[in-house]
Amino acid sequence: MNRLLAVSTTIVAGLLLAGGTSVGAADLQPVPKMTDQEYKDAQFIYFDRCSGCHGALRKGATGKNITPDNTRKKTLAALEKILYEGTDGGMPGWGKDGFMTRAETDLMARFVQNEVPEPPEWNMKDMKKSWKVHVPVADRPTSPPKGKNWQNYFGVVLRDAGKVAIIDGDTKKTLNIIDSGFATHILRTSASGRYMYAIGRDGKATMMDMWADPPDLVAEVRTGIDARSIDTSKFKGFEDKYAVVGDYWPPHYVILEGDTLKPLKIVGTRGYTYDTNEYRDETRVASIVASHNAPEWILTLKETGVVLLVDYSRMEDGTITETKINAERFLHDGGWDSTKRYFLVAANARDTISVIDTVERKLVANIITGTKPHPGRGANWVDPEFGRVWATVHLGEGLVSIISTDPTKDYAWTVVREWELGGNSLFIKTHPNSTNVYCDNTINQEKSHVLTVFDINKPDALPREITFKKKVVHMEFNKDGDEVWVSLWDKDGEVVILDDKTLKEKARVKGLYTPTGKFNVYNTMNDIY
């Protein structure tokens, strides 16, 4: 090695080798043995139950960092207890709640003390291979089905079946049950409402044609290994043109042809945390909403706390413009205010709602709410005292936080009202034609069978509670806003339809396997919630 190299070696090689530095192994528990089959089984359970909160790389988000350098500080017995019984910090009791056997919690305790497996990439080649058009565009109907009020159809996620039931909102008849991805997460519609899109936890996107009679699967594509979000192009001139999927792994979003799901472009999201500027290999796309006012999608990046405004207007030549707005870390779910100018999104592990102004293209506020807000898309109404508001429920406590969304008020973007709720909750819903606000209490063992109903015009009155025989989750209105549909989340599940005025049961759709989210075509295409 010549002189100059030798001189510089100490400077540069030190850096090159910095990656190899390892933490002292003192006081760490030994790495438990696992067979190949056990490791493989554990990997799947981890994907299904753990990675949502802890991340594929186990570095934590909503849940804690559980890489081996942390987990090996605990004994196997201690880990197994946490897995079985849960914690006050929000870890579910997987054993206690009946989702894992003792053998499985033992398996998972050993797994999290073992090395983190590197998840594979998923590139265009893989997507193209998985892409199937079941009904070519030319073979589809050119007009809506006669005599059907198709805009009042509902897509109902049958979560653990990996299927979607399409139910006619007028007749309450199940028109079809359609295969979608594993543990289907959400549904969205195209701008016209004609197409309904599902995204599975396994990254599989499917699309269903509401004009077909009965509605049916027309295309599918696997966009990644793990995904949570999908939406479509809703701006004038781009209606029904594109869909977009946000993946958890690999960290990217994929732009798809709106009528065939043909994958057009993958854009990576790996980057740096907005605040400390640390690199995050796992930068998951948490939620997506489609702007009605610009050719844009709003995407939230969980680990880095960045909100992307993604302009798709130049997709014809493959150009994408991203405005990267600093918001808050651990972004999760969110929705529009009633004017569809402001996007409100939960940074759940930071107990915060971030508000993005999509016209001025900036963060308006980070609002501290209760513990781990989880709005779904939230709910918008007019409060008799405070005017326009948007509200969220919480994973971590029984609380509704009600935020003013009227920028002309001096209390805009603050919590103007709080309602105590029976239990920790997943979803909240109302409708412009309703004076009721509905909340589930799904995460609370004692209250999980209860639907809570607040009266917008009596904000200080105690809510009414309706108790069902099964776990209640997720509410959705019909097109006219005079019925609310409620899922009873069970293997022998049902959708209960209540009259919004009287709260009396109007009808019940039975024989649904684990129904969860419901999406009315009209309300979804118009983002009414």
Added chain:
Amino acid sequence: MNRLLAVSTTIVAGLLLAGGTSVGAADLQPVPKMTDQEYKDAQFIYFDRCSGCHGALRKGATGKNITPDNTRKKTLAALEKILYEGTDGGMPGWGKDGFMTRAETDLMARFVQNEVPEPPEWNMKDMKKSWKVHVPVADRPTSPPKGKNWQNYFGVVLRDAGKVAIIDGDTKKTLNIIDSGFATHILRTSASGRYMYAIGRDGKATMMDMWADPPDLVAEVRTGIDARSIDTSKFKGFEDKYAVVGDYWPPHYVILEGDTLKPLKIVGTRGYTYDTNEYRDETRVASIVASHNAPEWILTLKETGVVLLVDYSRMEDGTITETKINAERFLHDGGWDSTKRYFLVAANARDTISVIDTVERKLVANIITGTKPHPGRGANWVDPEFGRVWATVHLGEGLVSIISTDPTKDYAWTVVREWELGGNSLFIKTHPNSTNVYCDNTINQEKSHVLTVFDINKPDALPREITFKKKVVHMEFNKDGDEVWVSLWDKDGEVVILDDKTLKEKARVKGLYTPTGKFNVYNTMNDIY
């Protein structure tokens, strides 16, 4: 495991495990043994000599993919021969050319058959630690040095010394020799010209104050492990406000405070190839130019072939907007056309010049040139027949490709003229006041001492050749455009100053250790080349 999980395991777990699939090891050479010290030494030599073309992860760019699954197809003897003697494909003969001993080429042959070490991240915390302000803003001069024509100062890179010489263009006196980063790559100036910035191959950015007497180092920061590019905010209202460094590793760019180098924001660049949409962990920032017409930098991403227009106008609130334009893979160096509307950049391993229109914000053309174009920033002049042109030389052959940059012509964005050049070359230069086009022949062993001079107005005439006693590299004009400065790249190096009209030697600056690139303050601040 319950039934549903079991059913789905085959679908999802198959994907989860896909990353673990390994290629059959049949027919591969064994992994050669290395001591820790050998591996460490080899890592440094790799960084210094190999990674530029082959990449830190060895996946290839300008050079081939040399990960062990490829290198182990060859014997150690075959690899050592390539390392020592080079190849026709453009691999330098590191031994033959005197840069590596036999022991070192043997070492490197073994190294490339061993596993690729994972390079470390470099986050804000690391940058902040390395950040030093040597002269606070308050302690700096408030006016230019009296009696000095400071805009005619030159910064001269003393590459292997990791220093920059500041030479007065009027007096030809060396005013100061200032420490910069390891193997300093390029210099740029602020919009006002007052500050000159250097970027080292080790990611260290330094800034020098031209108003100090003598000019001196005022700040430094280490932005990464490996870097090549730096520029500054040149748009009206943002003059001297920001600097930006593009790193090779980690793959990111860093926005710095213009007068202190304080690191403000890191933006990751890892993403997908523009054409096949494959993920690239190593997505290096190759080159940067600063727009004079918008608050933007144009950054090129080597491995993915994407050009980023980065809007810095909202850095006050941490917002960055990136327009991602598909261009061509293996982007390297480039510069403006004479109107500073079009950016021309070499995709060298694709023998292509990509042209970006920064007003319409799109790719205008991919122009096939000769083998591995390497323009530096290129050279602009008015051809007597074709009007406005920009030209590049080539790493892979002795050729000047001359491209029409006049969009009103039907031959715009085509090669309108080719000049045969004695040797493979690194740089080309002219000036609006000159009728000469200067090319080095640095990469060609037989012609490396020759400076070739073409006459713009006699485009069909043979060029003149000026032979020096040492290797010639890089040319730069003085402010008035009547002198051309040429580096003799040697440990006992010199800068030779020629009269542009007569080609006679006017002066010589001696005692410079390995001088390479030279940057005249006025020409650099105004992007005159």
